[in-house]
Amino acid sequence: MLKKFKKKPTQVLFYVTISGKWEPEIFQPYWLVKQNLIGEDEAESISKNSLLVHNQITSLKFQYCKIHVNEQQIIFQTDQVGFLPQTFDLINGILTSLKSMPASTAEFTIYTHYKLVEFDNSSKFLASIAHNTFWSEILGEYDYSKITVTQKGQKTFPSDITISTSSCPNSKKLLHIYIDEKFNTEEKHSNVRDIQKILDKEMFNSFNSSVNLINNIANGI
Amino acid sequence: MEYNCEALQESNHHCDEIDSKNSSVINDYLNESSLSGERRFHSLQDNKLTHQSDFKSNFEVLQVWEGYIETIEKDEIVSRLYNAVNNSINIYEFNIHEVSEDDKPLVKPGALFFLYLGYDNIDGTVRKSLYVKFRRFLSFQDYIDEGLDAINNNKQYFDDIWE
Numbered sequence: 001m002l003k004k005f006k007k008k009p010t011q012v013l014f015y016v017t018i019s020g021k022w023e024p025e026i027f028q029p030y031w032l033v034k035q036n037l038i039g040e041d042e043a044e045s046i047s048k049n050s051l052l053v054h055n056q057i058t059s060l061k062f063q064y065c066k067i068h069v070n071e072q073q074i075i076f077q078t079d080q081v082g083f084l085p086q087t088f089d090l091i092n093g094i095l096t097s098l099k100s101m102p103a104s105t106a107e108f109t110i111y112t113h114y115k116l117v118e119f120d121n122s123s124k125f126l127a128s129i130a131h132n133t134f135w136s137e138i139l140g141e142y143d144y145s146k147i148t149v150t151q152k153g154q155k156t157f158p159s160d161i162t163i164s165t166s167s168c169p170n171s172k173k174l175l176h177i178y179i180d181e182k183f184n185t186e187e188k189h190s191n192v193r194d195i196q197k198i199l200d201k202e203m204f205n206s207f208n209s210s211v212n213l214i215n216n217i218a219n220g221i
Numbered sequence: 222m223e224y225n226c227e228a229l230q231e232s233n234h235h236c237d238e239i240d241s242k243n244s245s246v247i248n249d250y251l252n253e254s255s256l257s258g259e260r261r262f263h264s265l266q267d268n269k270l271t272h273q274s275d276f277k278s279n280f281e282v283l284q285v286w287e288g289y290i291e292t293i294e295k296d297e298i299v300s301r302l303y304n305a306v307n308n309s310i311n312i313y314e315f316n317i318h319e320v321s322e323d324d325k326p327l328v329k330p331g332a333l334f335f336l337y338l339g340y341d342n343i344d345g346t347v348r349k350s351l352y353v354k355f356r357r358f359l360s361f362q363d364y365i366d367e368g369l370d371a372i373n374n375n376k377q378y379f380d381d382i383w384e
Contacts, residue, residue, distance in 0.1 A: 002305075004306075013275070013276065035359055036357055036358065036359060037357050037359065038323075038357065039321070039322075039323025039324060039357075040323065041321065041322055041323040042323055061276070063278055063279070063280055064278060064280075065276070066275070066276040077275065077276045078276065078278070079276055079277055079278055080278065080281070080282045081282075082282030082284070082285040082337065082339070083278065083282060083285075085285070085287070085335065086335055086354065086356075089356055089357065089358075093357065093358065093359045096359045097359055
């Protein structure tokens, strides 16, 4: 089960990015119908309202998620925890139908946007979580605008985790929290099947530990 | 399910139109998709960095259940719903008319679905809504057919095995 945000973000986006070698033009709504991943009415609606198909890029918008495909990446995007299970079904279906294609990494990303409560501006919050004297000795007065830390994932598959907190470009009262976990396959010539093993084993765990991290960070804002 | 070739051609035609008339749209999408990391959440508007808010569903989910059809009698469907939030299971009865035309062929005992409760925003009008979306799984019929065709085409090699 996916964890919930203890403090509700004002905006949230979830991404699953699969890197490999793709042919964007095959990702047409009726290809998904043929794979039994969407219905014909849904395909027609996508074709009318939100379809962009080109040999370098495809973009399809569903009610619950959006897919961008270029020659290097397939990016699945949704804006609500409640839509993640249905998005996972779509990801799994698409990857199963492309199981022999070369693919190298799987990346799970959560981006959240919070309104500060405890702090009157995001720089003060960022200073409180990364207090040091290095910059004050060099610069005197300064403001933090972004703090990024990286960590090696301790899971079945090796991963690199990036945690970034930054001021919103629109307002100092708003804060962005971004967590990205990137898994590389250990195989030299990896394909989608290798990526699916990572997804099966790590996707829910990765999102849950990211939500947990965000809850801990948001607890202090 | 039939492969809708005409519709595919229509969408290809649509693609050609985009190619010739709206190349800036494609360039925008290419820039957007090739972005990696946190930068992909922002865009430049009037020389000011702003939120991209790329995807926003018109349905705000309040609660989602995972469902499983137990029995179907005429148009009445009896199902079990699993609520992952409190780990509870409930019986839920609904009518086949509540299922979209797209999903009706999927309605059979054992079929899995999501039941969404939330707010639907249609052209600015927001109303509370409950809808059923059946889960779809990859069709393996093509692979099975290909495999059977291959066996039939190479029948001589399999005769010994069958015997």
